[in-house]
């Protein structure tokens with residue numbers, strides 16, 4: 401596949417002069433040009449935004465204008481579910497853009513899950529990001545990060561990952577042959593589907609002794625020391641690509657704004673990107689209202705929930721209470737508290753985009769909830785029974801919708817979109833464990849995480865190799 405279009409360096413005649421990188425709080429006033437790689441500046445951790453001078457850029461008059469791209473699918477930029485919206489993330493000249501066909505995802509209405517969550521028929525939608533080339537929403541962001549890496553001439557890129565970021569970076573690097581890739585993963589904390597992708601796509605895979613939080617600290621040190629391009633969501637260009645998930649949700653709803661967006665929260669890149677997308681769309685007059693957002697933590701990795709809902713931490717006009725955050729982490733370290741959930745993708749205790757997410761929650765009048773692994777796996781089984789399926793972390797969004805509906809925060813008549821972040825095949829172990837076990841015979845991987853029931857399990861039927869007995873089973877099914 402021709403992943404690159406043209407070979408020219410950043411041209412002075414492109415739009416890049418109307419783009420810069422700025423700090424979202426008033427801590428650092430300095431701004432950075434689009435072709436700078438800003439790593440190794442701890443005071444800017446998780447605080448950089450890609451900012452546009454919208455007054456000087458050609459913005460669409462209405463979202464409907466993007467429909468013209470549907471007629472032009474032979475152009476890889478219009479085929480891409482990220483880049484067909486490039487006028488809303490205009491940091492790269494067209495000839496520098498990298499795409500591997502990401503973002504061909506769909507918004508699907510689900511009556512079964514509307515019933516499960518207590519929402520009126522027709523009101524519950526699933527945004528299937530597992531349909532991306534590497535099987536998760538990360539490809540949206542990696543298309544943008546790979547483009548920026550290309551703009552700055554990066555030869556080596558790295559990330560730490562609970563699995564999906566590494567799979568995504570690896571597929572972009574191998575498909576485009578643009579750069580070498582090193583991925584850092586924790587030990588025993590990555591689902592096999594994801595690890596297999598990093599290995600298969602040829603990235604150098606470093607399994608460090610520790611978890612994701614440890615791996616992220618190390619990869620940032622390594623990138624700063626070696627001048628390696630960092631592809632975690634602390635990279636603001638990643639989030640530019642992830643804004644497109646919201647554009648596609650609006651597209652799927654015929655450009656109408658839903659009442660709720662519900663998204664699992666790990667490193668909080670997605671939620672941050674969604675908030676920025678809506679902030680910009682509102683600023684540009686392309687939407688008349690902003691949806692509410694719910695970020696769902698796993699109970700075993702609930703930093704955002706604790707800080708936002710229990711301690712009342714807020715964006716506070718760009719002046720969040722940093723001391724409260726520092727105190728929280730200091731206590732976590734003192735207790736040697738480690739994140740622990742079967743939803744391994746969101747097993748994260750130190751989300752790098754915490755402050756950006758506070759801004760998103762402010763923009764979207766947000767709420768944060770935690771759901772336990774039992775609720776996550778039950779919701780996951782319901783998603784799977786209804787179609788494409790998803791991995792455990794993704795199902796936190798559906799479990800969160802059910803909880804918020806039970807609390808009365810979501811009304812029965814609300815229009816709700818749950819983001820299914822990763823494909824069901826990413827973590828077959830969790831799926832098979834849920835569907836196979838029963839009562840006292842549940843797999844230890846489940847019980848050790850507090851999962852004691854499998855009420856939506858679809859158990860395999862064991863039959864002797866005997867035609868009569870097999871027919872008995874089959875006839876039993878068809879009656």
Ligand code: F0G
Nearest residue numbers: 561562564565666667668669670821822
């Ligand atoms: N869902 C899935 C399937 C994920 O892989 C992740 C994050 C999240 C949700 C959370 O998204 O970080 O934007 O809040 N996975 C990262 C990784 C951390 O390394 O693959 P977030």
